[in-house]
Amino acid sequence: MTETRDPRHLINRKLEHVEATVFGGVERLTSTMLDDITLVHQAFPGFSLEDVETMSYFLGKKISSPIMVTGMTGGTPELGRLNGIIASVVEEMGLVMGVGSERIVIENPSSEESFRVVRRNAPTSPLVANIGVPQLYRGYGLSELKTIISVIEADALAVHLNVAQEVFQPEGETDYREETLAKLRDLSKEIGIPVILKETGCGLSIETVRRFSSYGFHNFDVSGQGGTSWVAVEKLRGERRGNWKSRSASVFSTWGIPTAATIMETRWSDPTSFIIGSGGLRNGLDIAKAIALGADVGGFALPVLEASLEGKNSVRSFLNDVLFQLQAAMLMSGSKDVKSLRKASIVIRGGLKEWMESRGISLSTYDKVRKGGY
Numbered sequence: 001m002t003e004t005r006d007p008r009h010l011i012n013r014k015l016e017h018v019e020a021t022v023f024g025g026v027e028r029l030t031s032t033m034l035d036d037i038t039l040v041h042q043a044f045p046g047f048s049l050e051d052v053e054t055m056s057y058f059l060g061k062k063i064s065s066p067i068m069v070t071g072m073t074g075g076t077p078e079l080g081r082l083n084g085i086i087a088s089v090v091e092e093m094g095l096v097m098g099v100g101s102e103r104i105v106i107e108n109p110s111s112e113e114s115f116r117v118v119r120r121n122a123p124t125s126p127l128v129a130n131i132g133v134p135q136l137y138r139g140y141g142l143s144e145l146k147t148i149i150s151v152i153e154a155d156a157l158a159v160h161l162n163v164a165q166e167v168f169q170p171e172g173e174t175d176y177r178e179e180t181l182a183k184l185r186d187l188s189k190e191i192g193i194p195v196i197l198k199e200t201g202c203g204l205s206i207e208t209v210r211r212f213s214s215y216g217f218h219n220f221d222v223s224g225q226g227g228t229s230w231v232a233v234e235k236l237r238g239e240r241r242g243n244w245k246s247r248s249a250s251v252f253s254t255w256g257i258p259t260a261a262t263i264m265e266t267r268w269s270d271p272t273s274f275i276i277g278s279g280g281l282r283n284g285l286d287i288a289k290a291i292a293l294g295a296d297v298g299g300f301a302l303p304v305l306e307a308s309l310e311g312k313n314s315v316r317s318f319l320n321d322v323l324f325q326l327q328a329a330m331l332m333s334g335s336k337d338v339k340s341l342r343k344a345s346i347v348i349r350g351g352l353k354e355w356m357e358s359r360g361i362s363l364s365t366y367d368k369v370r371k372g373g374y
């Protein structure tokens with residue numbers, strides 16, 4: 001059994017990832033560029049805070065608010081406990097949750113319980129299963145996908161893209177060949193639930209989204225740069241092992257597409273797609289900005305994991321604050337519901353404006369694209 005095929009190795013790696021992201025200082029090393037967008041203040045919104053309606057949809061399913069906890073964990077009893085805590089609050093609040101990579105379920109079926117708990121604690125919430133592109137390339141097929149979907153009775157399957165992480169991971173697997181997309185397209189016709197193509201902190205570009213759309217994929221979690229950095233995580237792990245790749249990881253510490261820019265690139269490339277705006281979102285105002293820019297739902301990972309370490313009350317308190325901040329932003333931008341938030345007046349300045357110009361996206365045309373998504 002090679003090191004990467006050994007389930008103990010996967011478990012240890014997941015635990016080390018959790019430890020590194022929580023204690024390693026690997027987030028917010030660069031900007032999401034969400035600071036370059038301002039929701040224009042409306043002194044007389046024409047309605048009151050109680051009238052703000054955050055109800056929304058996740059791939060056709062009704063949710064109370066456009067908030068998702070994106071995939072992070074599972075695999076050991078302790079990580080299952082964290083999954084269970086997050087799932088209970090997600091259910092209470094009517095939100096959406098993804099789980100971490102379920103490769104471990106295939107390689108070590110006794111880890112199933114750490115994922116099953118999510119559906120048990122969140123019986124009505126939309127849940128998203130998770131697997132990586134390299135696993136598809138390396139032979140996972142319909143049977144493996146059906147297993148990981150059934151473990152959480154998933155409503156959608158996220159296939160994660162983490163090429164930057166794999167490049168610098170001491171034991172990384174960089175299999176990102178074109179044929180995997182054709183394979184995924186064929187599999188997606190048989191699994192019966194939507195597929196979401198999900199980045200993990202480096203964002204999706206115009207070119208990548210066009211490639212995905214040409215294969216019939218139209219659901220994206222952009223996971224842009226500015227939040228948890230997986231290059232930084234692998235740099236840290238490499239340093240601990242004296243691995244030569246860690247020196248090169250430092251060179252790429254700012255690699256990626258900032259979250260605000262990737263939301264715009266994705267909406268521009270596939271105007272009617274379903275977009276989870278994520279990567280470095282840390283409060284409800286960030287969610288409001290992500291939606292006004294073109295996302296359908298906003299996603300958090302690390303802040304929710306950190307809160308879960310302190311228990312359910314801490315997750316509840318974090319997400320309640322997020323919800324209140326989202327409602328406040330909606331009121332003060334004159335957006336009575338999520339549909340109106342997508343049409344709210346915004347100003348785009350600084351680096352984000354330059355980014356768009358250099359990518360050939362005219363801001364006035366973009367304004368029509370983001371508002372026309374509904």
Ligand SMILES: Cc1cc2nc3c(=O)[nH]c(=O)nc-3n(C[C@H](O)[C@H](O)[C@H](O)COP(=O)(O)O)c2cc1C
Pocket residue numbers: 017018021027070071072073099100101130158160161198199200201223226227228278279280281299300301302303305
């Ligand atoms: C501890 C941890 C583990 C993660 N594991 C996965 C994973 O297994 N699969 C995946 O698609 N994304 C994974 N992610 C990435 C997140 O879903 C998210 O895309 C990324 O962390 C950016 O969001 P953030 O800045 O809010 O953390 C993980 C994130 C964290 C913090």
